[in-house]
Amino acid sequence: MKLLKLVGVMALITSGTVSAESTAPNASVDAHFDTNPVITLGPRPAFLVNDMDEGPLKEKLKACIGMPMRASDFSIGHRGASLMFPEHTRESYIAAAQMGAGIVECDVTFTKDKALVCRHSQNDLHMTTDILAHPELAAKCTVPFTPAVPSKGKKANVECRTSDLTLKEFKQLKGKMDGANPMATTVEAYMKGTPGWRTDLYASRGTLMTHAESIELLKSLGVKMTPELKVPKVSMPFDGFSQADYAQKMIDEYKAAGVSAENVFPQSFNLDDVTYWIENEPTFGEQAVYLDARVYKQRNWKSSLKEMKALSEKGVKYISPPQFALLSLNKAGDIVASDYAEHAKQADINVISWTLERSGSLANGGGWYYQSVKDAINNDGDVLTVLDVLANDVGVVGVFSDWPATTTFYANCVGL
Structure with a gap:
């Protein structure tokens, strides 16, 4: 090289x-x-x-x-x-x-209709995109969002894969900074998990x-x-x-x-x-x-x-x-x-x-x-x-x- x-x-x-x-x-x-x-x-x-x-x-x-x-x-x-x-x-x-x-x-993975797309993991859409802000697409996730129960120390649970979506559906999403709040009781709070040493300053556009x-x-x-x-x-x-x-x-x-x-x-x-x-x-x-x-x-x-x-x-x-x-x-x-x-x-x-x-x-x-x-x-x-x-x-x-x-x-x- x-x-x-x-x-x-x-x-x-x-x-x-x-x-x-x-x-x-x-x-x-x-x-x-x-x-x-x-x-x-x-x-x-x-x-x-x-x-x-x-x-x-x-x-x-x-x-x-x-x-x-x-x-x-x-x-x-x-x-x-x-x-x-x-x-x-x-x-x-x-x-x-x-x-x-x-x-x-x-990083290359694939959708439900076998289109190759750029994602770090096939199952990171809930961490790196706004899929949870699209209820009709979030409902297709392998594991739909379940809120945390902080009083019991139970973390939120969700898993969304590129293979859960067709390419057309995938392209409706927007990229966000990698991160999540595992103790969130709402979708909105879960999505606000960007580490403090990163920034959301440039996350207003995230074209997949x-x-x-x-x-x-x-x-x-x-x-x-x-x-x-x-x-x-x-x-x-x-x-x-x-x-x-x-x-x-x-x-x-x-x-x-x-x-x-x-x-x-x-x-x-x-x-x-x-x-x-x-x-x-x-x-x-x-x-x-x-x-x-x-x-x-x-x-x-x-x-x-x-x-x-x-x-x-x-x-x-x-x-x-x-x-x-x-x-x-x-x-x-x-x-x-x-x-x-x-x-x-x-x-x-x-x-x-x-x-x-x-x-x-x-x-x-x-x-x-x-x-x-x-x-x-x-x-x-x-x-x-x-x-x-x-x-x-x-x-x-x-x-x-x-x-x-x-x-x-x-x-x-x-x-x-």
């Missing part, structure tokens, strides 16, 4: 952004968003740099504040720019491209997208694409739709859109999906990404060079675990590459990390994504220290981020 690229023709203007006219000659404009992105990072990178512990890395990054920025394949928009925009929406994808993400993710629509949008934005084939929550085959059909249909939509395989990084937590693409769609399988959940789903699992080489022998060239699997602390308490990272390097497998900027404040150790190095994490600026170790010691080729401005800034500053 090339670590740096400029979307379209490289032309910088003195304000430190990329000329809109120069980046994607076939771009379109809608009433609210220019789909021909100008690279603009906002104040967060400078905020993070200024929050770092003193040292050479801070001085190096500080010198880059305000410099012209180019889009970078190192910077991957996780569900778009989902820190502040409703995930997997048109608005979130455009924001990610405007922050210089060279690659943007659509089919997979095919996301392809056309991302083409117009001049970015590469990394679709994740989500694990179905329904039994497969679903009304005759097999897992192989599902994996093939996702690739077919790129072929129908005329997207070159070199611009697509298909992902799955299911190794069988990855090997299916390697065997049946070898040009797309060349960049297929195995999302590795073994590190947290299998108790006492430990990485080994033997297992990593076995993946390589199956044709797996990209692997992507959560970032804590790639990091460790040495005896001095410094963040370093983990055994897992070293094994991947020795097996000649490219590594992609997830997910940066998905933890809120890092003042108390950073939570789940930082669990292997929590003792070294105590301020928000530490996100850049982690990023530096991932890039230099681990040697990742890309990093998923909920706010790609951070990864774009780092990639440009260090000249990856």
